[in-house]
Amino acid sequence: MLIKKSLHSRISDVDLKNLSFGAELSDHMFYCAYRKGSWQTPKIRPLESLSLSPAASVFHYGQAVFEGMKAYKDENDEVFLFRPQDNIKRLNRSAERLNMPSFPEDIFLEGLSKLVDIDRHWIPQGYGHALYIRPFMIANEPKILASSSREFLFMIICTPVGAYYSQPLRIKIEQEYSRATQGGVGFTKAAGNYASAFYPTRLANEQSYDQVLWTNSPTHDRIEESGTMNAFFRIGDQLITPALSDKILGGVTRKSLIELASHERIEVQERELTVAELVENLEKGLVKEAFGAGTAVVVCPYKIIGYQGKDFSLPQIADDQSFGLRLKNRLMEIQYNRSEDLFGWRKHVRSYVAVS
Numbered sequence: 389m390l391i392k393k394s395l396h397s398r399i400s401d402v403d404l405k406n407l408s409f410g411a412e413l414s415d416h417m418f419y420c421a422y423r424k425g426s427w428q429t430p431k432i433r434p435l436e437s438l439s440l441s442p443a444a445s446v447f448h449y450g451q452a453v454f455e456g457m458k459a460y461k462d463e464n465d466e467v468f469l470f471r472p473q474d475n476i477k478r479l480n481r482s483a484e485r486l487n488m489p490s491f492p493e494d495i496f497l498e499g500l501s502k503l504v505d506i507d508r509h510w511i512p513q514g515y516g517h518a519l520y521i522r523p524f525m526i527a528n529e530p531k532i533l534a535s536s537s538r539e540f541l542f543m544i545i546c547t548p549v550g551a552y553y554s555q556p557l558r559i560k561i562e563q564e565y566s567r568a569t570q571g572g573v574g575f576t577k578a579a580g581n582y583a584s585a586f587y588p589t590r591l592a593n594e595q596s597y598d599q600v601l602w603t604n605s606p607t608h609d610r611i612e613e614s615g616t617m618n619a620f621f622r623i624g625d626q627l628i629t630p631a632l633s634d635k636i637l638g639g640v641t642r643k644s645l646i647e648l649a650s651h652e653r654i655e656v657q658e659r660e661l662t663v664a665e666l667v668e669n670l671e672k673g674l675v676k677e678a679f680g681a682g683t684a685v686v687v688c689p690y691k692i693i694g695y696q697g698k699d700f701s702l703p704q705i706a707d708d709q710s711f712g713l714r715l716k717n718r719l720m721e722i723q724y725n726r727s728e729d730l731f732g733w734r735k736h737v738r739s740y741v742a743v744s
């Protein structure tokens with residue numbers, strides 16, 4: 389791995405106490421090119437803009453996948469990643485589906501740790517603050533022909549993020565548009581999945597909803613995901629989340645919350661949840677809470693679920709009664725090294741004496 393450090397850090401230009409999500413990138417990036425059937429020497433180098441041919445296939449055919457993860461700093465400035473192996477495994481599942489090469493796990497983990505170490509002063513101190521990490525792969529062979537690229541770039545960039553307090557959201561059960569189809573790419577973090585969600589999300593926003601609760605195509609009678617999060621519903625004292633399929637992205641947060649719930653003796657069911665069952669329970673007032681789960685906010689509570697023009701309000705639940713909040717706290721205590729790592733999820737990022 390070649391490491392070239394920047395001579396000047398831009399960090400003094402950044403107000404780490406007042407961050408907006410993703411506005412400032414850290415000083416360095418990880419970079420590795422794929423050519424003639426193999427990955428070339430991986431590099432960490434000062435962040436810079438890319439120079440690509442306008443014919444690069446990513447611009448035309450959207451051959452691009454990404455990941456989202458975070459590095460956390462504890463009270464003693466020690467730095468931790470959370471289940472990073474899961475992210476590279478998922479990135480490689482996404483890549484395979486988009487006919488892109490897999491990236492070696494060991495090089496990913498080494499490059500990631502070194503990058504986060506070198507930019508560790510970019511990780512804001514404080515509970516809930518973190519360095520958001522964006523690994524991604526794009527196809528950059530310059531050719532207009534609509535066939536798979538044979539050249540790719542794998543990169544990792546980082547951005548400091550503040551403690552993002554999520555206001556309870558208003559979500560709308562989508563009845564027209566779909567995010568994923570059977571046999572499609574819903575289980576991947578393919579860039580195009582997000583592009584195609586922007587328009588239905590804007591329409592929902594215009595109807596005063598924050599996010600779309602995606603349902604299956606073409607019948608729209610089963611719940612899938614909410615926005616870019618996995619969805620959880622508490623009906624009575626059972627937590628229900630749609631079972632994974634090729635239409636649902638298997639979130640690291642989702643998986644971790646399920647494991648924590650069983651440890652906390654909260655019953656979780658991973659199963660099909662029909663719109664009819666959800667709406668019937670909303671009508672009866674039996675849905676005690678509902679939330680989205682993802683790396684950015686861990687748990688994002690919902691307050692309104694809209695269905696065919698009718699808005700169902702979820703009850704206000706006391707903090708100490710909320711499953712969502714309880715699981716979020718347990719998860720964050722592990723991420724920020726405030727509790728024992730019972731499940732072996734943390735990865736400590738050691739300080740190297742870095743080469744320049």
Ligand SMILES: *Cc1c(COP(=O)(O)O)cnc(C)c1O
Nearest residue numbers: 616617618637639640641682683
């Ligand atoms: C990234 C993502 C999630 C959440 O995954 P995490 O690993 O928990 O961050 C859920 N749904 C979609 C569609 C996503 O893109």
